[in-house]
Amino acid sequence: MAIERDLTRALGPERVLHTRDALLAWECDGFTVLKSRPRAVVLPESTTEVQAVLRLLHAAAVPFVPRGAGTCLSGGPTAGADAVVVDCSRMRRVLHVSTVDRIATVQPGVVNLDLTAAVSDHDLHYAPDPSSQSVCTIGGNLAENSGGPHCFKYGMTTDHVLAATVVCPDGSLAHLGDPAGPRSPHGLDVLGVFCGSEGTFGIATEITVRLCRNPPEVRTLLASFASMSSACRAVGDIVAAGLVPAALEILDQATIRAVEASVYRAGYPENAAAVLLVELDGPHEVVGEEAAEITAFFRKNGALQSEEATTPDERKRLWKGRKGAFGAMGRIDTDLYVLDGVVPRTRLEEALTKITEIGRRHGVTLSNVFHAGDGNLHPNISFDGRDPDATARTIAAGHEILQLCVELGGSITGEHGVGGEKLDHVPLMFDDDDLEVMARVRRAFDPDGRCNPGKVLPQRHACAEVAKWPQMTAEVLGEGAAEGGQ
Amino acid sequence: MAPSSDGPPASYLRTLDCVHCGLCLPHCPTHQVLRIEADSPRGRIYLMRALAEGRVDDAEAIRPFLDRCLDCRACETACPSGVRYGEILEDTRATLERARPKRGVAAWLTRTLLWHVVARQRRLRFLFWWLRVFEVLGLQRLATALRLLPAHVATLAPPVPPARERRPLRTGLHRPAEGTEVRGRVALFTGCVMEPLFGRVNRATLDLLLANGFEVDVVAAQRCCGALLVHAGQPDRARQLAAANVRAFRDADVVINNAAGCGCALKEYGHLLGTDEGRRFAAKCRDICEFLAHEGLTATPRPFHGRLVYDDPCHLCHGQGVRSAPRELLRQVPGVELVEAEHSADCCGSAGIYNLLQPELAAAIGERKAAEIRACAPAAIATGNPGCMMQIDSHMHRSGHSVPVRHPVEFLLPPP
Numbered sequence: 001m002a003i004e005r006d007l008t009r010a011l012g013p014e015r016v017l018h019t020r021d022a023l024l025a026w027e028c029d030g031f032t033v034l035k036s037r038p039r040a041v042v043l044p045e046s047t048t049e050v051q052a053v054l055r056l057l058h059a060a061a062v063p064f065v066p067r068g069a070g071t072c073l074s075g076g077p078t079a080g081a082d083a084v085v086v087d088c089s090r091m092r093r094v095l096h097v098s099t100v101d102r103i104a105t106v107q108p109g110v111v112n113l114d115l116t117a118a119v120s121d122h123d124l125h126y127a128p129d130p131s132s133q134s135v136c137t138i139g140g141n142l143a144e145n146s147g148g149p150h151c152f153k154y155g156m157t158t159d160h161v162l163a164a165t166v167v168c169p170d171g172s173l174a175h176l177g178d179p180a181g182p183r184s185p186h187g188l189d190v191l192g193v194f195c196g197s198e199g200t201f202g203i204a205t206e207i208t209v210r211l212c213r214n215p216p217e218v219r220t221l222l223a224s225f226a227s228m229s230s231a232c233r234a235v236g237d238i239v240a241a242g243l244v245p246a247a248l249e250i251l252d253q254a255t256i257r258a259v260e261a262s263v264y265r266a267g268y269p270e271n272a273a274a275v276l277l278v279e280l281d282g283p284h285e286v287v288g289e290e291a292a293e294i295t296a297f298f299r300k301n302g303a304l305q306s307e308e309a310t311t312p313d314e315r316k317r318l319w320k321g322r323k324g325a326f327g328a329m330g331r332i333d334t335d336l337y338v339l340d341g342v343v344p345r346t347r348l349e350e351a352l353t354k355i356t357e358i359g360r361r362h363g364v365t366l367s368n369v370f371h372a373g374d375g376n377l378h379p380n381i382s383f384d385g386r387d388p389d390a391t392a393r394t395i396a397a398g399h400e401i402l403q404l405c406v407e408l409g410g411s412i413t414g415e416h417g418v419g420g421e422k423l424d425h426v427p428l429m430f431d432d433d434d435l436e437v438m439a440r441v442r443r444a445f446d447p448d449g450r451c452n453p454g455k456v457l458p459q460r461h462a463c464a465e466v467a468k469w470p471q472m473t474a475e476v477l478g479e480g481a482a483e484g485g486q
Numbered sequence: 487m488a489p490s491s492d493g494p495p496a497s498y499l500r501t502l503d504c505v506h507c508g509l510c511l512p513h514c515p516t517h518q519v520l521r522i523e524a525d526s527p528r529g530r531i532y533l534m535r536a537l538a539e540g541r542v543d544d545a546e547a548i549r550p551f552l553d554r555c556l557d558c559r560a561c562e563t564a565c566p567s568g569v570r571y572g573e574i575l576e577d578t579r580a581t582l583e584r585a586r587p588k589r590g591v592a593a594w595l596t597r598t599l600l601w602h603v604v605a606r607q608r609r610l611r612f613l614f615w616w617l618r619v620f621e622v623l624g625l626q627r628l629a630t631a632l633r634l635l636p637a638h639v640a641t642l643a644p645p646v647p648p649a650r651e652r653r654p655l656r657t658g659l660h661r662p663a664e665g666t667e668v669r670g671r672v673a674l675f676t677g678c679v680m681e682p683l684f685g686r687v688n689r690a691t692l693d694l695l696l697a698n699g700f701e702v703d704v705v706a707a708q709r710c711c712g713a714l715l716v717h718a719g720q721p722d723r724a725r726q727l728a729a730a731n732v733r734a735f736r737d738a739d740v741v742i743n744n745a746a747g748c749g750c751a752l753k754e755y756g757h758l759l760g761t762d763e764g765r766r767f768a769a770k771c772r773d774i775c776e777f778l779a780h781e782g783l784t785a786t787p788r789p790f791h792g793r794l795v796y797d798d799p800c801h802l803c804h805g806q807g808v809r810s811a812p813r814e815l816l817r818q819v820p821g822v823e824l825v826e827a828e829h830s831a832d833c834c835g836s837a838g839i840y841n842l843l844q845p846e847l848a849a850a851i852g853e854r855k856a857a858e859i860r861a862c863a864p865a866a867i868a869t870g871n872p873g874c875m876m877q878i879d880s881h882m883h884r885s886g887h888s889v890p891v892r893h894p895v896e897f898l899l900p901p902p
Contacts, residue, residue, distance in 0.1 A: 017522075020543065020547070021533075021544055021545075022547055022548060022551065024533055024541065024548075025524035025533055025551075028506065030506055041523075069508060069511060070528075071507070089522070111512065113512075134512050135508045135512055136508075263564070263568070325566075326507050326566075327505060327507035327565065330503050330505035330566070334505075335505065
C-alpha cells in the first residue's frame with residue numbers, strides 16, 4: 001500500500017481512491033464485456049500533478065492507465081488489477097483561446113462539446129464530433145484519434161491537433177508539435193504518432209487544437225428507404241458525383257425503432273428499412289445547389305420520403321436521434337457490443353448483406369448505424385452479458401464481421417481503437433514485422449511497458465512482463481468465449 | 487413494482503437497462519462539481535448493480551457515493567435507454583437502511599425529525615412556534631455564535647414567518663366569490679413544510695384556484711406526502727402516510743399540489759404502494775401549474791413589470807415532465823419579461839434536506855445556480871418548490887443579489 005500512501009500525500013485523500021468496493025465504478029468503459037478493477041484511481045488537476053503522480057509510479061514500477069470520460073468503446077481505459085487509473089476528468093480548464101489564430105489550448109479533461117460552447121460566441125467550433133461529444137474529453141479524443149459524423153468532410157482528430165504537452169511514463173515532459181501549426185514539415189511528425197496511440201505513450205496534459213469557423217449555412221436532409229441497399233446506393237451516387245457533404249449517416253430499422261422509443265426521439269419514419277441523414281454546409285448558393293442534387297439522388301434510388309431541416313431546432317432534432325442511438329440500444333438488451341469495422345464505400349451494400357447473414361448464423365440481435373460516407377460501419381450486437389453462451393456468440397459474430405471487413409479491403413477499426421477489445425483481430429491486418437515496428441515505436445515512449453499495458457498490440461509484441469490482458473479476457477469471457485473468439 | 491421485503495429484484499432489473507454510454511454525465515450536478523465516476527449516475531448505477539449482484543464486500547464503502555446523490559433525476563431526462571434511476575436509488579437506499587441503519591447523531595436526528603415531527607402536522611407547527619420564539623429572542627444567532635448550531639444550518643434556515651402567515655388554511659370546501667362561474671371542483675394537497683414556511687403560497691394557490699372558478703376542498707385528513715422518508719431509505723413509514731392520503735382523497739377527482747417534491751412523490755404512489763388504489767390516486771394528482779395551463783386562466787394576473795427568471799424544480803421537470811406549463815402561465819402576466827437562465831433544469835442543491843446533510847456540495851451546486859441566475863439580472867425569480875425557494879434565496883442573498891423568490895402562483899393572482 002506504499003504507493004497509495006505516497007499518492008495520497010501528493011494529491012490529498014479526496015483525489016486518491018483506493019477502497020476496493022468504490023473502485024468497481026472504474027471497472028469498465030463503454031465496452032462492458034471487459035471488466036477489471038484497478039488498484040487505485042487518482043484525479044490530478046494540472047501538468048505538475050500528473051508529473052508528480054507518474055514519477056511516483058515510475059519509482060515504484062507500478063503500471064498506469066490514462067482515462068477521460070470512460071466513453072471509449074474498446075476497453076482502452078480499463079485497467080488491470082495492478083494498475084493505477086490516472087483519471088483526467090478534473091483537468092477541465094480551457095487554458096487559452098486565440099480567435100485570431102483560431103486555436104485553443106485545453107486541458108485533457110475538457111469535454112468536446114464544452115470546447116465548442118466556450119468559443120461559440122466567436123462563431124467558431126471544434127469540428128470532430130463523436131456521438132459521445134457531450135461527454136467525451138479532448139484528451140480521450142486525442143488518444144483514440146476519434147472521428148464522428150462530420151469527419152467525412154473535416155477530418156479526424158489528427159487533422160485538428162496542432163500541439164500537445166505530454167507527460168512521459170517516467171514523469172518527464174515532452175512538447176510535441178507546434179501551436180503555430182500546420183503540423184511540422186521540419187523533423188518527424190511525433191505528434192502524429194502520439195495521436196491515436198490509445199494512451200500507451202503517455203498522458204497529454206495540454207492540447208492545442210484548431211478551431212473552425214461556423215459555416216454560413218447548414219442544411220440537414222433526411223430520406224427514408226424501403227431497403228438498406230437503396231440507401232447505400234444513394235450514398236454511392238452522392239460520393240461518386242464528387243459531393244462532400246459534412247456528414248452522411250445511415251440508421252437501420254432496429255436502430256430507428258430503439259431511438260424513436262427513447263427521449264432522443266427524432267421523428268424518423270419507423271416503417272423505413274433505413275434512413276439516410278445528410279448534412280450540407282457552406283455558402284448559401286453552394287448548399288442550395290448541392291441539396292437539389294442530393295434530393296435528386298434520393299428520388300433516383302426510390303426514397304419513400306425526404307425532409308429538410310433548415311432551422312437550428314429542426315436540425316438538432318434530426319441529429320438528436322443519431323447521437324443518442326448507442327444509448328437507446330439499452331432498450332433492446334442489457335449489454336451492447338459496438339463494432340467499428342471499415343469497408344470501402346463501394347462495398348457497403350455487400351458488407352451489410354453479409355453482416356446480416358453472419359448475425360443470423362450466430363443467432364445474435366444486430367442493428368446498424370454508421371458513417372456511410374467513410375464506410376465506417378457500426379454493427380451493434382445487443383446481448384445479455386450475464387449469459388455466457390450469448391456473450392460467446394456475440395464475440396464470435398463480432399470476430400467474423402471484422403474478418404469480413406478486412407477481406408473486403410477495409411479495416412478492423414475506424415475510430416474506436418483496438419484497446420483491449422480487438423487484440424485478437426490485429427493480426428488480421430498486420431504481420432509480425434509490422435507489429436514489431438509498432439512495438440519498437442511504443443518502447444521508445446514507454447521502455448518499461450507500464451503505460452496502459454496489454455492494449456493495442458497483441459501480447460507477443462507488447463512488454464511480456466506486464467501484458468496480462470489476454471488471460472484476463474479469457475477469465476472474463478470464460479473458456480467458451482475464448483474458443484468462440486478464435 | 488410491489489414492495490418486497492427480500493431485496494430489490496425489480497430495481498435490480500432496472501439497473502440492467504444501463505449500457506454504460508455515459509450520456510447522463512454532463513447532466514449530473516454532483517458529477518459536474520466532483521468529476522468522480524462513482525459520483526455520476528452511470529457510476530452509481532454500476533455500484534448499485536454490483537451491490538445487488540453481491541459483488542460489494544462492504545456496503546458502507548459505496549454508501550457515501552449514493553448519499554451524495556441529489557435524487558434530482560436529471561439523468562432520467564438525459565437517458566436514451568430509459569433507466570428509471572430514481573426507483574433504483576430509492577430501493578437501494580431502503581435496502582441499505584434496512585440492513586444497517588445509518589449511525590451518528592445527524593442520521594438519528596433525521597430519522598426522528600422526519601417521522602415524529604415533519605410527518606405530524608401539529609408537532610411541526612409546534613416546532614415552528616418554538617423556532618419563531620428563538621428567532622424573535624435572537625437565540626438562533628446566539629446558538630451559532632456559541633457553536634451549538636452549525637453555521638450552514640443557520641444560514642440556510644429561512645426566517646420563520648410571523649404566526650398569521652403560518653396559520654393553516656381552513657379545512658373543508660371553499661367556493662369562488664359570488665358571480666364567478668364555477669368550472670369544477672378540486673382537492674388541495676397542502677404539504678408539510680409549505681404551510682409553516684410559505685403559508686402565503688398555500689393561500690395564493692387557494693385564491694388563484696377560486697379566482698379561476700374552481701371550488702377547492704382542503705381535505706382535513708391529509709398527511710405529509712412521505713417523499714423525504716422515501717429519499718432517506720424509509721419507504722415503510724412513507725407507505726403509512728401514502729395509504730392515509732389515498733384514503734383522505736378517496737372522493738376527489740383531481741388532487742392539486744403546489745410543491746414539486748410532494749407532487750412527484752404523490753404521482754409515484756403507484757410504485758410505492760404497489761396497489762391499484764395507489765395507481766388510481768397517482769393518476770389524479772396534478773401540479774398547480776400543470777393543471778391551470780391545461781384548463782386555462784380566466785382571471786388576468788396582476789401586472790408585473792420586470793425581468794422574471796423561472797427556475798425548473800427537478801421534481802417538476804425531471805420527475806413529472808412539467809416544463810412548459812409554468813412558462814406558458816407566467817408569460818400571461820401583463821408586463822412581464824420572462825427570461826431563461828442557463829441550465830435552468832439543473833438542480834439548485836436543495837434536494838429535500840440534502841443541503842443540511844451535504845452542506846459543502848450543496849453550497850457548490852447552489853452557487854453555480856445563483857451565478858447563472860445572476861447573469862440574467864432578474865427583478866424576481868419564480869420556482870415551484872419550497873426547498874428550491876429557500877436554497878435559491880439563500881444563495882442569491884449570500885452573493886449580495888437579493889431579489890424576491892416567489893412561487894409561480896404568486897405572480898398569477900389577479901389584482902385584489
